[in-house]
Each structure stands twice: as structure tokens, then as C-alpha cells.
Amino acid sequence: MASLTTRLSLRPLLLAASALLVATGISGGSTAAAGGTAAPPAAGVIQPVRTCPSLASLDLASVDARVERAAPVTRNGRDFCDVTGYMSPQTHFQVLLPTSTWRGNYLQQGCGGLCGSSVVSLDDPSRTSGYQVPFRPVSEGEMVVAADDQGHAGGGGLWAKDDPQLRVVFGYTSEHSMAVTAKRLISAFYGRGPAYSYFDGVSDGGRMALDLAQRYPADFDGIIAGAPANNWAALIGLLETWQARANMTAAGDPILTAEKMPALHAAVMKRCADRNGVLRDPRKCDFDPASVRCPTGANRDNCLTPREVRVVRDLYRGPRDAKGRHLYDGGQPYGSELAWKGWLLPERGDTAWPANTFGPGLGLEYMRYLAFWNNPPAGWDLRDMRYTKKMHDRLQRVGGIYNATNPDLEPFRARGGKLIIYHGWADEAIPPFGTVNYYRAVTRAMGSTATTSSFSRLYMVPGLYHCPCFQPHDGDPATAVQFLPQLTDWVEHNRAPGTVTLPVTFKTTGEPLPALTISPFDPSSPDPAPAGLNSNYRYVGLRTVYRPSNQLWCEQRGRTMVCGPEERP
Numbered sequence: 001m002a003s004l005t006t007r008l009s010l011r012p013l014l015l016a017a018s019a020l021l022v023a024t025g026i027s028g029g030s031t032a033a034a035g036g037t038a039a040p041p042a043a044g045v046i047q048p049v050r051t052c053p054s055l056a057s058l059d060l061a062s063v064d065a066r067v068e069r070a071a072p073v074t075r076n077g078r079d080f081c082d083v084t085g086y087m088s089p090q091t092h093f094q095v096l097l098p099t100s101t102w103r104g105n106y107l108q109q110g111c112g113g114l115c116g117s118s119v120v121s122l123d124d125p126s127r128t129s130g131y132q133v134p135f136r137p138v139s140e141g142e143m144v145v146a147a148d149d150q151g152h153a154g155g156g157g158l159w160a161k162d163d164p165q166l167r168v169v170f171g172y173t174s175e176h177s178m179a180v181t182a183k184r185l186i187s188a189f190y191g192r193g194p195a196y197s198y199f200d201g202v203s204d205g206g207r208m209a210l211d212l213a214q215r216y217p218a219d220f221d222g223i224i225a226g227a228p229a230n231n232w233a234a235l236i237g238l239l240e241t242w243q244a245r246a247n248m249t250a251a252g253d254p255i256l257t258a259e260k261m262p263a264l265h266a267a268v269m270k271r272c273a274d275r276n277g278v279l280r281d282p283r284k285c286d287f288d289p290a291s292v293r294c295p296t297g298a299n300r301d302n303c304l305t306p307r308e309v310r311v312v313r314d315l316y317r318g319p320r321d322a323k324g325r326h327l328y329d330g331g332q333p334y335g336s337e338l339a340w341k342g343w344l345l346p347e348r349g350d351t352a353w354p355a356n357t358f359g360p361g362l363g364l365e366y367m368r369y370l371a372f373w374n375n376p377p378a379g380w381d382l383r384d385m386r387y388t389k390k391m392h393d394r395l396q397r398v399g400g401i402y403n404a405t406n407p408d409l410e411p412f413r414a415r416g417g418k419l420i421i422y423h424g425w426a427d428e429a430i431p432p433f434g435t436v437n438y439y440r441a442v443t444r445a446m447g448s449t450a451t452t453s454s455f456s457r458l459y460m461v462p463g464l465y466h467c468p469c470f471q472p473h474d475g476d477p478a479t480a481v482q483f484l485p486q487l488t489d490w491v492e493h494n495r496a497p498g499t500v501t502l503p504v505t506f507k508t509t510g511e512p513l514p515a516l517t518i519s520p521f522d523p524s525s526p527d528p529a530p531a532g533l534n535s536n537y538r539y540v541g542l543r544t545v546y547r548p549s550n551q552l553w554c555e556q557r558g559r560t561m562v563c564g565p566e567e568r569p
Contacts (some may be wrong), residue, residue, distance in 0.1 A: 110205020277510020
């Protein structure tokens with residue numbers, strides 16, 4: 001990919017957001033993007049200097065944006081100016097500006113999946129996790145909060161089919177554009193920019209978070225990247241599709257269904273969880289699916305048939321080629337089994353599978369409409385997928401738009417930025433092993449563990465799922481997750497986070513446990529000795545995907561989009 005330059009013809013009326021931002025000379029962060037130098041921390045409440053409705057006529061042409069509506073609203077018992085609009089070409093946004101409670105800071109929220117929604121949340125700081133607990137300054141209206149739809153409305157990937165520009169907006173420009181636009185609105189409404197700017201995102205939002213630290217290091221003072229989907233091309237194109245293909249008969253029917261998961265999970269926990277019912281690190285687990293094989297000729301929900309044993313093994317190991325080489329960082333982690341329902345497994349009798357399960361459905365949309373410059377033929381489905389190193393490398397050609405795998409965070413560190421990454425060890429949607437690989441690559445790029453820990457932390461949370469998707473809990477154990485207090489304290493008071501305590505709200509087994517205590521992950525620590533199916537991965541992209549300057553930058557030149565590895569001017 002290092003020598004790739006791609007030219008793509010676009011519709012003449014569309015202008016690339018990235019190129020326009022370059023042309024206007026707008027930089028990120030709370031300096032020029034806010035219309036001046038960064039504002040000092042506020043001693044108290046900051047009042048607006050103009051009315052809310054007047055923002056509807058604010059001229060944002062210099063940042064390629066337009067306000068469509070600005071109206072007073074009440075949320076959580078607090079008063080806001082609710083501003084909605086769009087950024088060229090069609091990225092819709094929402095910004096909530098407190099009218100009597102703002103204390104000077106800004107929070108931008110990420111999204112999930114292929115996005116398509118711009119609605120902010122005052123209760124979930126990331127807006128999409130489903131488990132982050134409210135952060136008081138957000139829920140009580142002390143921060144400006146904003147979000148966007150990443151360039152399109154609605155779900156699925158059809159919007160990207162014939163529009164490379166919208167792929168670039170989704171891939172990396174939308175969040176920078178949102179930061180620039182929101183800070184301009186803040187400056188206009190309050191007469192000053194934010195003192196500190198924060199970003200909180202999970203999943204695709206975690207990918208956005210890392211992308212901002214890598215591509216736009218001046219946009220935010222503090223960033224939370226939760227369960228980041230940063231190795232996007234291999235994750236969505238290979239892992240998510242593999243989870244269906246590994247479970248598919250020649251006729252396209254599922255072999256393994258969700259009814260088997262309670263017994264499988266219980267067996268895993270019995271083998272590998274500690275006395276408190278916590279599976280601390282799936283890499284240390286040596287559970288063998290064959291240990292719960294059904295008696296010959298039997299097929300019950302409390303055991304696995306021989307074919308199901310094979311499927312479970314393949315899910316734990318992840319996508320591989322014919323030579324056994326791993327095409328992604330890993331597979332389903334031990335301890336995640338209860339979360340497979342709905343994400344990758346159907347219930348018995350489900351005739352709409354795999355398109356109606358989230359992971360394979362996401363992979364199908366990606367492969368059809370976003371993965372290649374030239375889309376596959378109409379009618380392409382998951383049975384047409386080939387799991388080869390050639391396919392892995394081919395996906396990386398356009399993956400450079402979406403991937404957030406550049407480990408060189410020196411510009412972000414040098415500016416004083418702080419980064420907290422966290423990931424659940426039981427994440428069924430984005431296996432945690434890729435985050436470990438990325439953070440180790442950051443440490444190599446930064447030169448030492450000490451330099452890396454001077455501005456960043458990684459927390460690996462035992463038992464945490466990707467989300468409470470299709471089940472009532474966010475993990476086993478389920479926890480109340482929050483990292484914004486630690487991040488804001490680090491940014492504003494230079495108090496680096498250490499061990500964190502997360503209250504336990506549910507678990508299936510073991511002695512009572514009120515909370516999990518989690519220390520920062522040490523990237524210099526070696527992997528545990530190979531034990532079971534979550535160890536000894538050998539990802540083919542380990543040295544090529546996680547490297548400096550591996551991302552594509554695209555620029556509009558007349559009617560042509562030019563994409564290459566060099567950074568924008």
C-alpha cells in the first residue's frame with residue numbers, strides 16, 4: 001500500500017470535505033478551530049453572548065457547514081440550545097449548547113457500526129456503548145455535547161456503493177469536520193472556545209477515537225477509545241464474515257445455534273474462571289470444546305455434536321487460510337459465548353440467518369459496498385468469500401481509508417494529548433487481541449513503555465462484552481464502566497490514572513464480588529504460555545498493518561479524488 005495512488009472520478013457537484021478543510025486553513029483543536037487561542041479553564045458558569053435562535057443564521061461557510069435549526073430545548077432538566085445542520089457534502093450533526101450551566105468543556109461522541117445517526121446522548125457519554133454510566137458534567141449540562149452521522153442517514157452500506165467521497169467521509173474526515181464546526185459554534189455562542197475538548201467513542205467510535213489521535217492530533221485534549229474497531233478492513237471483511245462461513249452448511253444453513261450457548265459458557269467458566277467467577281485473561285484458558293461433546297448419536301442443548309465442536313473451534317481461532325495462517329488478530333474470546341446470540345448465531349429455526357445477525361450482516365454490507373474501489377457483482381454473498389492472504393492484502397488497499405492502525409502517536413503526545421483505551425476480554429464483536437497488538441505497536445513506535453504510559457493507558461476488562469446487544473447484561477461479570485473521570489482528571493490536573501475499580505452488577509457463577517479492580521495493561525509483558533484456542537495467534541498483518549504512515553489520505557482535485565499514503569499538505 002505504501003506506493004499506492006488511486007484516482008477516482010466523482011460527481012462534479014461533490015467537494016471532498018478533507019480538501020475543503022485544507023483550503024480554508026482550518027486546523028483542529030481548541031485553537032484555530034475555535035476561532036482563536038484556547039480559552040482558559042472557567043471558574044464558574046459561562047453565559048451565552050447571543051440568543052439561541054440567532055445561531056440559525058450563523059455563517060459557517062468558512063468551515064463548509066450550515067445550521068438548519070437552532071432552538072431552545074430542555075433535556076435532563078437542563079436548558080440547551082439544540083443546533084442541527086450539516087457539513088458538506090451531507091454529514092448531519094447535532095450540538096447541544098447549555099444556556100445556563102456551561103463550565104467550559106466540550107465532549108464529542110462517536111458512533112457505532114456503519115453509523116447513520118447524529119443524535120447525541122446525555123446519559124451514555126459515548127452515546128452507543130449501552131453500558132457506560134452517566135458522567136455528571138455531561139448529564140447535568142456542564143459540557144457542550146455534539147455528534148454526527150458520519151456522512152449519511154440510516155443503516156447499512158448502500159450509501160457507499162457508487163460514492164468514494166462518502167467512504168472517505170465515513171472513514172476519517174467526519175469527526176474532524178465535526179470538531180471544527182462545533183468549536184466554531186461554541187465560540188459564536190459563548191464568545192470563547194472550549195477550555196478542554198474530549199472525545200469518547202466505542203466500537204466504530206473507538207476507531208474514530210484512534211483515528212483522531214493519529215490523523216488530527218490537535219483536535220482533542222483527551223480521547224477515550226473503547227473496544228476500537230481500528231483494524232477495520234480485516235475485522236469487518238474477514239472476521240465478521242468468517243463467523244458465518246465457519247458455521248454454514250453447503251446449503252447455507254447454520255450448524256450451531258444459540259440454544260447451545262448457556263451450556264458451553266458454563267463449561268468454559270467452570271474450567272477457566274477464578275473462585276469469584278471471573279475469567280481474567282482468555283489467553284490463559286485451556287478449554288477444549290471436545291470436552292462437552294455429545295454422546296454418539298445424541299444432540300441436546302447441553303452438549304455439542306462433532307460438527308458443532310468443529311464450528312466452536314473455528315470461532316475461537318478466527319479466520320485462517322488453507323495454510324493455517326491467521327487473517328485477523330484472533331477469534332472469539334473464551335467467556336464471550338452468551339453474547340454470540342444475535343451477533344453471530346441465530347436461534348433454532350431462523351431462516352433469515354446470516355443477514356439478520358449483526359456481525360455477518362455488517363460484513364456482507366461492507367464487502368458489497370465499501371471494501372473495494374470496484375464493487376463485486378450484484379448478488380455477491382458470503383459463500384463467495386475467499387479466506388486467503390491475497391484477500392487480506394487486497395482488502396488493505398481501500399482499508400487505508402478506514403483503518404486506524406498507525407502506531408505513531410508522537411504528534412498527539414507532543415501536544416499534551418491524553419489517551420485511554422479500554423477493551424473487554426470477552427468482546428464478541430471485536431476480539432480484544434487486536435487492541436493488545438495495536439498498543440504494543442504504539443510502544444514500539446514511541447520507543448519505550450515509559451514514553452507510551454506518559455500519555456496513554458490501556459485497560460483490559462475481564463468479562464466485558466462489546467455491548468448489551470441481544471442479551472440483558474454487558475458481560476459476565478457485568479460492570480458499570482466509566483473512564484471520563486480518570487481522563488478529565490489526567491488532562492486538567494495531570495493526575496495519571498492507575499488502578500481502576502468497576503462495580504460488578506451481575507455474574508453467572510462464583511463467590512460474591514462487589515467490584516473488579518483493573519490495572520493498566522503492560523505492553524512489555526509477554527503473552528502467557530500457549531494454552532488453548534485463544535493463544536498462539538500468528539496474524540499475517542501484524543508487521544504490515546500496525547505501522548507508521550500506513551493510512552490513505554484522499555484529496556479532491558477538480559472532478560477527481562486522489563488517494564495515497566502521503567499525508568495531506
